Amino acid sequence: MLAKQGTKKVIIGKDTRISGYMLESALEAGLSAAGLKAIFTGPLPTPAVAYLTQTFRAEAGIVISASHNPYYDNGIKFFSSEGTKLPDAIELAIEEELDKDIECVESSELGKASRLNDAAGRYIEFCKSTFPHNLSLAGLKIVIDCAHGATYKIAPSVFKELGADVVAIGVDPDGTNINAEVGATDVRALQAKVVEENAALGLAFDGDGDRIIMVDHLGNKVDGDQIAYIIARDALRRGELKGGVVGT
CATH class of the missing domain: 3.40.120.10 (Alpha-D-Glucose-1,6-Bisphosphate, subunit A, domain 3)
Known part of the structure; x- marks a missing residue:
């Protein structure tokens, strides 16, 4: 076509x-x-x-x-x-x-x-450009689970270059281990690593990197609805949302 x-x-x-x-x-x-x-x-x-x-x-x-x-x-x-x-x-x-x-x-x-x-x-630089220049991730320890998938090089690099202390798991793809007991579909490894490393939070991507699940410092899962609420509340605080209702 x-x-x-x-x-x-x-x-x-x-x-x-x-x-x-x-x-x-x-x-x-x-x-x-x-x-x-x-x-x-x-x-x-x-x-x-x-x-x-x-x-x-x-x-x-x-x-x-x-x-x-x-x-x-x-x-x-x-x-x-x-x-x-x-x-x-x-x-x-x-x-x-x-x-x-x-x-x-x-x-x-x-x-x-x-x-x-x-x-x-190119994409790493784009991701970094979306982060406010007056902020830094220095001193923040983050565990990133890339599911042995498409984000395995990019995600750790972005957060490291923004100053975070990054612990990366799920970054050894072999062609057959994508999403296998790692990533957004199975956050148990991420939860354990966050607690083990005493990290501030954990981020788990799925195989192609278009969805994410978060884990807090205690290893509790933060799902998509909660993430949307956090983002919406911050956008409302900065005056970027009209009204107080978010429709999904």
């Missing part, structure tokens, strides 16, 4: 599942055959692919991941050129294309694949 619209550039990221390499190769072949340029980022959180799709001025973004599911599951997710979810109509059109014969371009028009070697660095 992108080829029919005359667009030429697609950002492709993935989590750490062993099958991601296979799907990368399949996407490279298909996109190149359609005359598109495939730009691979390697393991990268889903929000990072959305961010790079927009800032790199790509026409679309693709994430190879099955999120919080076991390693043997996998799939693909598409982003628009703005880094947002595709409209339902376009998703349906893509599904219809899957049942049709593939239209290949002439050999001289085949697309080329490349690697964006500084993709992780």
